[in-house]
Amino acid sequence: MGPEEAPGFAFDNWVRSVALWGPYDYRIVYLDSCHAQAAGPGSRSRRPRMYVIFWRKGDRAPDFDKWLRPYGVCPRHGWVRLMQCFKRTRVCSPERPWGVYGVKTGQYVYRCPRVECRHQAVEPQVRGAAEAIDFTLPARTIGERSRPLVANTMRKIRAGWEKYRQAVRGEGAVIEPYMIELHGGGSSHRPATAPMSTLTAGGINHGVVYADPAVHDLLPYYGNSSAQPVTAPMPTLTTRDRHGLIGYAVSLEECRYRMLIPREAARAMEFPEDLVFLGDRDQTIEMIGNAVTTNAARDLVGMVVEALTGEDVSLPANSSSLPVSADPGTPQAAAQPTASVPSIPAQGELTWPRVPLRPVHPT
Numbered sequence: 001m002g003p004e005e006a007p008g009f010a011f012d013n014w015v016r017s018v019a020l021w022g023p024y025d026y027r028i029v030y031l032d033s034c035h036a037q038a039a040g041p042g043s044r045s046r047r048p049r050m051y052v053i054f055w056r057k058g059d060r061a062p063d064f065d066k067w068l069r070p071y072g073v074c075p076r077h078g079w080v081r082l083m084q085c086f087k088r089t090r091v092c093s094p095e096r097p098w099g100v101y102g103v104k105t106g107q108y109v110y111r112c113p114r115v116e117c118r119h120q121a122v123e124p125q126v127r128g129a130a131e132a133i134d135f136t137l138p139a140r141t142i143g144e145r146s147r148p149l150v151a152n153t154m155r156k157i158r159a160g161w162e163k164y165r166q167a168v169r170g171e172g173a174v175i176e177p178y179m180i181e182l183h184g185g186g187s188s189h190r191p192a193t194a195p196m197s198t199l200t201a202g203g204i205n206h207g208v209v210y211a212d213p214a215v216h217d218l219l220p221y222y223g224n225s226s227a228q229p230v231t232a233p234m235p236t237l238t239t240r241d242r243h244g245l246i247g248y249a250v251s252l253e254e255c256r257y258r259m260l261i262p263r264e265a266a267r268a269m270e271f272p273e274d275l276v277f278l279g280d281r282d283q284t285i286e287m288i289g290n291a292v293t294t295n296a297a298r299d300l301v302g303m304v305v306e307a308l309t310g311e312d313v314s315l316p317a318n319s320s321s322l323p324v325s326a327d328p329g330t331p332q333a334a335a336q337p338t339a340s341v342p343s344i345p346a347q348g349e350l351t352w353p354r355v356p357l358r359p360v361h362p363t
Helices: 009-021 064-068 151-164 262-268 281-290 294-309 331-335
Strands: 024-032 048-056 071-074 078-081 083-086 108-111 165-169 172-175 178-181 189-191 206-210 217-220 243-249 256-259
Touching: 009 024, 009 048, 024 064, 024 294, 048 294, 064 294, 151 165, 151 178, 151 189, 151 206, 262 281
Parallel strands: none
Antiparallel strands: 024 048, 071 078, 083 108, 165 172, 172 243, 178 189, 178 206, 206 256, 217 243
């Protein structure tokens, strides 16, 4: 925001003006909600946002390192709390940070804090969109639709089919659920094990493609195990996400496709299951798309409250802080023990005000 010759000029002046009124110190935070993991799990959707944190000069500063560093697995050091590192580009630098996360196209990455691995770039551990999707909801197969999908939608669905087929069993293909983005989102498709792309107030632009739930199997991501029915006991769980819900389909036309519903979008934004939205479907989508994810608000507010009160906030045990079994065949596999995964804190435990108006549940 500002003149073409001086991008950011107006914003910089606004921030400095606010800081003079306090006087305040401040820090500009660039955070994606799927990486807000300090006081609980991150969100199941991407939500890159900028936040400006002010505190009065001379008062205790917020502990940004404690609250804003996600977890990841360094190939050499295992579980670590990652540090945010901005690239040096035309629009940003470590001295003038700005932008969104992305190894290839973003303005910053996360790195291991240890110098022994030369601060290896590490992908933060995230939750997948599949956790927010109800695969038991009815959805027609692509082949049985009376009206075919538009060409651009089918192009994206077919591209996902070609990418996420993992193997062939008899005449069928092993396929894991994947999502397509009708427009926006920065891509045309992504696996359901990745966070959902950013939800907007303009409407739900996310569709999901998956094989018939009746033939879903669990397929280990690593090791030499084979797929097994979901009726069989699940193999030993570690803190690494090793199992994905998959199915078999002879052809793409046998896969099911539908658009997400508002409740799934709300779930991806980390709203409690019992939260009631007031309004019709379009108003509900608009509220969800304009919202800040509850987990990002939780961590940012917690960080500020800790600084204001002067009382240290104890963060809950997080599955990301436990040791992890490395991929089989790597040196770390023998050195790190397997740990069971604790249950994820329920987002429904948050307290929300209730308004005595006519409730409308999103469907």
